[in-house]
Amino acid sequence: MSANAFPPGFLFGAATSAYQIEGGWDADGKGPSIWDHFARLPGRIQRNHNGDVACNTYFDFATDIDIMRRLGLQAYRFSVAWARVLPLGRGAINEKGLDYYDRLVDALLAAGIKPFVTLFHWDLPLALQREMGGFDSRDCAAIFADYAEIVGRRLGDRVKQWITLNEPWVHATLGHLRGLHAPGRLNPWAYLRVIHHQLLGHGLAAAQLKGVHADAQVGISLNMGPVYPATDSEVDRAAAGLGDQFINRIFLDPLFRGQYPEPLWGRLRAFRPPVQPGDMETIAHPLDFVGINYYTRIHVRHAWYVPFVGFWPNDLPVVAGRVAPWRKNGYSQMGWEVYPAGLFELLFRMKQEYGNPAVYITENGAAFADTVSDDGRVHDPQRQQFLEQHTDMVSAAARAGVNVRGYFAWSLIDNFEWAYGYDKRFGIVYVDFATQRRIIKDSGYWYQSLIQGQAAGERSGAATEP
Template sequence: MSFKPDMVWGAATASYQIEGGWDADGKGPSVWDRMARWPGKVKFGDTGNVSSDHYHRYPEDVAIMKEIGLQAYRFSLSWPRIMPEGKGAVNQAGLDFYSRLVDSLLETGITPWVTLFHWDYPLHLFYEGGWMNSASPQWFEDYTEVVVKALGDRVKHWITHNEPQMFIGLGHEVGEHAPGMKHPRSDLARMIHHTLLAHGKSCRKIREHVDGAQIGWATANGAFQVADPSDEGVVAQAKADLFDYTETGVMAFQPAVWNDPAFFGKYPENFLRLHGQSLPKGWEEDMAAIQHPLDFSGFNTYNAARHYFRNEQGEVAFEEPWHFGNGFPRTHFQWAITPECLYWTAVAFYERYQAPIAILENGLSGADWVHTDGKCHDYHRIDFLTRYLSNLRRAAKDGVDVAAYFQWSLLDNFEWAEGYNHRFGLVHVDYETLKRTPKDSAYWYSEVIKSNGTNF
């Protein structure tokens, strides 16, 4: 056996990264609109004002999806496009845009997978404290209700948050992403709890309004790989470390802090011991709302955070990707290419949370350009995906219930603090003319979809 017959193959995008139309038709500002105007925060002073201009060119993009043969398209909604101040008044023009997009997808035979929040937090709510504010879970629940009432008759696949590790960790701990803050860990614990509660409340609101809803979320996980798969001790230690909580590194990056409450209704013991006193008063009463049956365990994986092995002393040890040595294969982003991580992370998450696995982002950045023959030859992406998907297929053969795979990304786009310095797309975008050129990888991926992942 390989992938299941009903395996879903798609591609993904995010609203601020592709839409443009940053203030069109009543849209309100987001924290990323603020970040892009903060000198020195985004490379070259780039902004998402126009980006790939998907807001005005979505019919062309849907036609390209059809040409590739995508079965599903994962996209996010811009909260301030729908509710300009994040709460209160609804911008009907924003809702209508997403309604037209959903209808266009369905008419083309592509299933929409909607992400409610992919980092473009309403600026007005940030000025009211954002995720620090105890009202933030209610704001997100109210926003969810507006959306599902408008789209829930046609959209059945829902993702609450995309990578809470990143929008809290990079946005509020490291300060590299919007809103560009650096909070103490006591504040971070509070924000983590409010984000989790927002997720739980959103899940319940989706169930209330959408018949047959399929719900999950997209977490960014500390993927790992091992040197010797037959060394059970090394494998066991790698899995244990993945789901432990330590004070080293970025607090918000650790996957169990997010997934254990969502699936089990409890925080990791070490997290509670170190930060329980910083959680909001009465947090225990929120855990039942945070825990909600999820239909799939969604995560985004690009490379291994750790490579485990047994050292010369016979002890289990690991090295991190920036120590992999000179000449180790890397993407344009300088992320190490570690295909086995997709196998091990899928196995570990399926074992722990017992929910079907949906890979909601996987891909690489390249320095891609249109060649003199008018085509975009990205052989590096085809090789990368062949390696990673081979490991996902191995996980499926070993019994992991792999439900879906989404390539990141459909289009070249605004890569957050890196601006337009990286190209992740299956489709090349000329940012001067906005011309779309499907890359060789798009046609390769088309054959993967047709063969259900058996052609490589």
Template sequence: MPELIFPKDFVFGTATAAYQIEGAYAEDGRGLSIWDEFSHRKGKTHKGDNGDVACDHYHRYPEDIALMGELGVNAYRMSLSWSRILPEGTGKINQAGINHYRREFDALLEAGITPYVTLFHWDLPLALHNKYGGFQNRQAAHDFAEYAEVAAKAFGDQVKHWITLNEPWEHCVMGHFMGEHAPGYHRPWTFMKVMHNLLLGHALGMERIRDVLPDATVGITTSHTPAHPFTDRDKDHEAAALANEFLNFVTLDPLYKGHYPEELSRRFRYFKPGVETGDMERINAPIDFIGVNNYQREFARHTYLVPFLNTWIVGGTQGAERDFVKDGVQHTSMGWEVYPEAIYEVLGWLRNDYDNPTTMITENGAAFEDEVIDGEVHDPKRMDFLEGYMGQVKRAMDHGSDITGYFVWTLIDNFEWAAGFAKRFGIIHVDHQTQERIIKGSGRWYADLIRRSQAQ
């Protein structure tokens, strides 16, 4: 295999999310988010873990930026806490929150690291949820647009690259369909409505950012997990096609084709999302880049036990407690199959079916069991994972995909949503009792890849 190397101008970064690392949940005027409320409900997270302190990044960001400098990354994808800036979700601005992020952006820029800022990474202000149910209500899209404008005005001199939403599918399905994430609803009939309101929020927010910052680059991050048939039966092939509409094309089709997937729309015809005149044209407006998150593939099989979809998606966490090998194939501690070709397949869709848009890999990484031995963390499984997946990214580039950057998920071991602190995705180890950081072997591997690529 030839040595893995990327173009000299390639963007190498790491990615995080505010609620997963910041902590300081009640400091400096921050309002509560739905994740503050959800993570404090009994039985909703592993061992009752929450993000009250998380990685204490709010106070330790200078240390974390110094570690990014040691890795040699030239970009950092981070999210803003909406309720830290607008404690009630709209209206009065919290200047202390603005000042905090301005200090962090200054520190990043001084270190030569370009910020890529995500506006919504699932932590909706609790006030908006209590007021009207969050993205179940169309009003959330308009309130998000207000927030986007506030952020653009506050940080436009420091931030040139914006991501409106992170993974609308996950917030929609995990939060409103399956109830495993905040706000914890089991309301499958709201799937299309919540999805539409999220995508409308993206569109309206992008308009506001561009009004304030005409030269900014604005995109959205969507998650993509290829679904393959569970068996070679025709019914399972049909199930996989529908699963791909549900998992993947429900975001790509409206963004790039101006409509929702046809078969999926037919199956959910009794639960239409409430599309108003002009909505789809706004959602279909050109974006500067698409952010792609990929970790694995899934399998789909036909079943009459699932109403409307008649499809069961086999995969996911599967209750895994640690990583394992099954049928000779490595799985992560999330229970996810290590299948690097999945990311190549996703990039092939974009190249062949969606006019090859400018793409950034905004999340890719793996959770494995890590041990600190003599002050070091050796994680060869994660190194193999990153080399395999990044190799497939480079393969897609060699075949014509317009890919400009890659952000490894994640910088530091964090609060992994419902899994709490039990799952470690970081390329930097964090002891959540002492907050000590240690760059893992995978972090050193990534730093070496960056160095070799930029030395050309």
């Protein structure tokens, strides 16, 4: 890419989340979260790992900020642990928890790094789950908004970019429909309630944040992926349309159009939550930006035996007796297809179908089996290629007129990868979890050079302006 491959002011950063890195699970008055509880249930997490220590950043974030500075990161996306601020989810505030994020924000700003704060990255306070079922209850939306106001009042004089929710689809689907994530429920009746109440909480929280600081920029991060039919048959093409509604439009349509997508919404009539007057207006209040978390595309096939929706993700490598063409691409250690063009498709879709809002890529990365070589380095050419190909797509989208403002690599450091424990490494920085030693991977140094090249191009462009 040329030195000016991205728009002026484009932000390069990296992202993490509280439960995955902080540790200090009960330090200084923090309450337990649903993930603290879930990770202690036998067999739920690979090798029975948990996030009790993780990357130890509750006790030492200075090491990682120094690495961010060395890499030239311009922004850092992190999440606040709700139960660290409000041990019971509401009520008494834990000032020591807020003090921690105060110090973190100040240290980032001192290093010239812009903080992007996510308020909910799945670690719901356990007390709210036990008391009301978490976001299965409508009351949780208002409680979340109150929590957002508390954090906004403390940090909003310095933090201007806020993300209300991270991947609400995952929290609803893996946490409440399939039971693979905390809180580990297998309840189709809860699924749409959790989606609707999260979206309602987003809208209420956005209003609270802007009420505290009028200049707050508020968005939401959605996991998205273009959906393709497994074959070119008519039934698989129809299944792909429903799959797109189930994965992408179930959030995009209410946020940007004030309605849930049809025909999916109609098909799920038996499971729909009560939508009260004013709900959709609250949800569809204009966003300042939308975050896209992209990892792979999705293929779906018609499945008559799946009630109500009639489709299923196509995870089989053989379709109609032959290897499907899309199976020829590479795969990450997660088993996800590496498909960079999908990121361009998502970005261009935001321009074509949803009014070209401001967009940040708030997560993009890949897990590979990293090891420390004899030379003390971590050589990860597959991840480096992944980042290069995907940032190429972001640059191409910007040149095509997409209003894309920044890119956050997932993730800054290796961390606790949810149900996979510590066996999947996404970081551009290697973590030895036994010693907490950090090693910048080759992909991290490549990212550093990309950032430096863009900065040099902007300086050169400014110097030649009349």
